[in-house]
Amino acid sequence: MTHSSTPGIELANGSRIAVIGGGPAGSFFSYYALEYARIFGLSLDLDIFEAKDFTRAGASGCNQCGGIISESLVQDLATDGMIIPSDIIQRKINSYTMHTEQGTRVIHIPSNEHRIASVFRGCGPRGCLDKNVKGFDNYLLGLCHKKGARIIHKKISTVERIDDGILVGHSKTDVNRYDLVVGAVGLNKRSLNLFKNICPAYLKPRVTRTYISEFMMKPADIKECFGSSMHVFLLNLPQITFGALIPKENYVTLVLLGKDINKEVVQRFITSNHVRACFPRDFPVERTMPCQCYPFINVSGGHHAYADRMVMVGDSASSKLYKNGIGAAFITGKAAASTAIFQGISERHFKNYYAPICRDMDRDNKAGELIFHFTKLIQKSPLFKRGILNLIAREQADRHSAFRMSSALWDTFTGSAGYRNILRRFLHPALLGGLLSSSVISNLPSFNSHDYEK
Secondary structure, eight states: OOOOOSTTSSOOTTOEEEEEOOSHHHHHHHHHHHHHHHHHTOOOEEEEEOOSOTTSSSGGGOOOOOOEEEHHHHHHHHHTTOOOOTTTOSEEEOEEEEEETTEEEEEEOSSGGGOEEEOOSSSOSTTOOOTTOOOHHHHHHHHHHHHTOEEEOOOOOEEEEETTEEEEESSSSOEEEESEEEEOOTTOHHHHHHGGGTOTTOBOOOEEEOEEEEEEOOHHHHHHHTTTEEEEEOOOOTTEEEEEEEEOSSEEEEEEEESSOOHHHHHHHHTSHHHHTTSOTTOOTTSOOSSEEOOEEESSOOBSOEETTEEEOGGGTOOOTTSOHHHHHHHHHHHHHHHHHHTOSSHHHIIIIIHHHHHHHHHHHHHHHHHHHHHHHHHTOHHHHHHHHHHHHHHHHOTTSOOHHHHHHHHHHHOOSOHHHHHHHHTOHHHHHHHHHHHHHHTSTTOOTTGGGO
């Protein structure tokens, strides 16, 4: 562990860090920067600027996310001393139910190490009456505060480079100098444009619109209709790559991923028979949801997300395609903190020690693009969808099965493994052979679709 020998481009006792954005990426950076500084013997002054109040329900306290956390991330956090309290978890998910036009199958977790949990990022949707709801983002900010971070609920308006640091201001009169500035602003266009002043080479990620909304339901109805299963939909609907209904305590979260989701696309989805059948018969699923949004999501990573004394983390730099933004925030936030504390804060340091982590995630997303390309082809093929359903049924009925299709699909939809790992498993000869034979057999005229379930 060595610091840069370049004068004025490393952190020292009393150095000041500004983290702009208090979501998971900013919090993970802050937590690890302060912890690593303690290990390294550095005394730092770290400010987190976050305009939202995560203790409030609705848009003012929400970071627009479906709120799924994989067990692998839970374990990583626990290893580093971040034990997620049980009252943060809305519901533990131990299976997912895959819906297609050809039928439905329940896939149980491949092992206890692959569980997932649902959370709220803020304190619930707009109109939430449960005052006991606690959000994941506020929990992380609280950990940072305990580590010594100062939380400033102000919106940054200026970021300007000077000879010996970077000026950060939230008004014309309140401007302060920092030795390092960390951008954790997600995909907010206005906030991202601020960083062009101090990092001209930075290129923003390419994005598309998605959709998130919440259905308020009685806990008894959620338990009866959804149980502890995330419901995934592979329907042949235009512009939708992936749809999911995620049960929580008093709400069910709808997430739609695809290309430029709009109101018409949403209506086609929620009024389809396969989605409507998941809800109680008299539930007004077509009503306007009181809390809904069309957030952006990465379809490519940012480029050159660093310069002297500044670095971007989370969605602003790189994320995982169509999934697990919290996991990507963890990876990038921790890597940037390690670089800043143990290596240095020059452009060269971030290029050598931080950028490779982002590039590896971007390479993994290339495998993800292939997987979702094939997913789209399968969505249009009744033959292969029948084959997948019956291969899953055969695996789930045999406790000695290798669960190749079940586990690969589980990790695809939950973010519990990298795309390259998943792609290798999809291309395993035994899985491909099983899918081909299952597809052929399940489409024979004499085939009974329940044969594999007996």
